[in-house]
C-alpha cells in the first residue's frame with residue numbers, strides 16, 4: 001500500500017484563455033510508513049499536489065492511487081469511496097481559516113470523528129484529546145474558532161485532522177505562524193504519530209525541519225519532480241537553483257570541512273549532532 | 284523622532300480576558316523592529332490598535348506625533364501600511380494589478396504615474412508575470428508577495444508586517460527582506476515593525492521587542508535579547524541557529540569566548 005502518482009498533470013482554468021498548468025506529468029511514489037517532505041519554490045505546485053491526495057482535486061490527466069482508491073480525471077463528485085478516503089487521508093490546509101466553520105472550537109474539532117460515525121460523547125472526547133496535543137487547554141473549548149489568533153487557528157485546524165487519527169497525515173506548511181517552541185512540539189508530535197505507524201506528508205519551506213525529521217524528500221520545480229532522495233543525501237548537493245537553501249547545520253558543516261574538519265553528514269540531523277561532530281572533529 | 288509612542292495600552296476583546304495589559308514603548312524613525320512573542324500573546328491585536336482598527340482601548344497611542352483617535356485616523360493611516368497575517372483579508376482588486384492600483388488610487392497618485400509604480404513593485408516582488416491573475420487564485424507565497432507589493436507601492440512611512448513572509452521559500456524570503464532594506468536606504472525615514480516568528484529575521488533587526496501574555500518583557504538589540512536563553516524558552520520562543528549551536532557546543536564541554544558573536548566569528552574561532 002502506498003500513494004502513487006502516474007503521469008499526473010493538473011491544469012487550473014483549463015478551458016479559458018489563460019490556463020495554468022500547475023502539475024506536469026508527475027510520477028512519484030510516497031511509501032507507506034515514510035515521513036515525506038515536499039519542498040520547492042513558491043508556486044511550484046506543492047499545495048496543488050497534496051489536494052490530490054484526498055481527491056479535493058482530480059488530475060486533468062493521469063492517475064493518483066491512494067492505496068486502493070483511484071483518483072483520475074472526471075471523477076464523479078458523489079463517489080461512495082470518497083468518505084472512506086477522507087477518513088484515511090487527513091489534510092491540513094496551508095491557510096487554516098478555510099478549514100474552520102463550527103461555532104465553537106470543540107465542535108469544530110469533533111466534527112470529523114462525528115462525521116465518521118462516533119457518538120457525540122466519543123467525538124468530544126477525541127476533540128479534547130486532540131486539542132490538548134496541539135497545546136490548547138479547556139479555556140478554548142467554547143470559544144469561536146474565528147475569534148482567536150492566527151497561530152491558535154492553525155492549532156485548531158490541526159486538531160480537527162489529528163482527532164481522526166488518519167493513516168495518511170498531510171500537512172501543508174503546518175509550522176507557519178506557530179511560535180518556535182510550538183513548531184518544535186508539533187514536529188515531535190508528528191514524529192510520534194509516524195512512529196505509531198502513520199505516514200506523514202509535510203509541505204514546508206523550512207529546510208531544517210526536512211533534515212531534522214523527514215525520511216524522504218521530493219523537490220518540485222515548475223510542476224515537475226526535480227529531485228528525490230534521503231534528506232542527508234539531497235542536501236549534500238547545491239539546491240539553490242530551486243530557490244531552496246542548504247539547512248543551516250549542513251551549511252556550517254561545509255564551511256568547517258573546507259578548514260579540514262571531518263564530519264559524517266549521514267548522521268547530521270540536529271544541532272546537537274553538529275556540536276558533537278565538531279567536538280570530535282577537533283580531537 | 285519617535286514615529287510611534289504607546290503609553291499604558293490596555294485592550295480586551297471580551298470581559299474574560301485582557302489581551303494587551305499596560306503596553307508602553309516607542310519606535311524611532313528609520314529603524315527596523317521585530318516584534319516576537321508566543322501565539323496569542325497579543326501581537327496582531329497591537330497591530331490592529333496601531334492601525335486604529337480597534338478604538339476602544341485604554342491608554343494612548345500617537346503616530347508621527349499625532350494622537351490616534353477617530354478624528355485623526357484618516358491622516359494617520361495615509362502614512363501607515365500594514366500587511367495582514369492572512370493575505371486574503373487584504374485583497375480588494377480582481378487582478379494583481381488592480382489590487383496594487385487600489386491603494387495608489389486611495390493615495391490620489393496621478394494616473395500617469397500609476398502604471399510605472401505598479402510594474403516596478405510587481406517586478407521587485409517577483410510578481411510581474413502574474414499582473415493579470417486573480418489574487419485569490421495564487422499560491423500561498425505568491426499571495427504574500429502581492430500583499431507586500433501593494434503596501435510598499437504606496438510609499439508609507441511606517442510599515443507593519445504581520446508575519447508577511449511566513450510562507451515564502453527561503454530565497455524568496457531573503458529577496459523580500461533585502462527589498463525592504465533597500466527601500467530603507469532610499470527613504471531613511473521608513474520605519475518597519477515586523478511581527479515574526481522567524482528568529483533569523485530578528486537577528487537582522489535594529490531592535491527586538493519581546494511580548495509575553497500581552498506585556499513587553501524585553502526590548503533591545505538582538506545580541507542583548509538572545510542571551511536570555513532560558514527566559515525565551517519559557518515563553519515558547521527559540522534561538523537563532525548561531526545561539527543554538529553555541530549553547531550545544533558549550534553543553535559538549537567546549538568553552539567559547541564572549542567575543543564570538545556570530546557564525547562568522549564562530550567559524551573563525553573553530554578553525555583557528
Ligand SMILES: Nc1ncnc2c1ncn2[C@@H]1O[C@H](COP(=O)(O)OP(=O)(O)OP(=O)(O)O)[C@@H](O)[C@H]1O
Nearest residue numbers: 012022042043044045046047048420421422423424
Ligand atoms: N485556484 C487557482 N487558480 C489558478 N491558478 C492557481 C490556483 N491555485 C494555484 N494556482 C497556480 O498554480 C501554481 C501552483 O500553485 P500551488 O498553490 O500548488 O503552489 P505551492 O507550491 O503550494 O506554492 P507556495 O509555496 O507559494 O504555497 C502557481 O503558479 C499558482 O499561481
Ligand SMILES: Nc1ncnc2c1ncn2[C@@H]1O[C@H](COP(=O)(O)OP(=O)(O)OP(=O)(O)O)[C@@H](O)[C@H]1O
Nearest residue numbers: 147148149150151152296322323324325326327328
Ligand atoms: N476577535 C477576537 N475576539 C476575541 N478574542 C480574540 C480575538 N482575536 C484574538 N483574540 C484573542 O486575543 C489574544 C491575542 O490574539 P492576537 O491575535 O493578538 O495574538 P498574536 O500574538 O498575534 O498570536 P499569533 O502568533 O498566533 O498570531 C489571543 O488569546 C486570542 O485568542
Ligand SMILES: [Mg+2]
Nearest residue numbers: 047094422423
Ligand atoms: Mg502552497
Ligand SMILES: [Mg+2]
Nearest residue numbers: 149150327368
Ligand atoms: Mg497574530
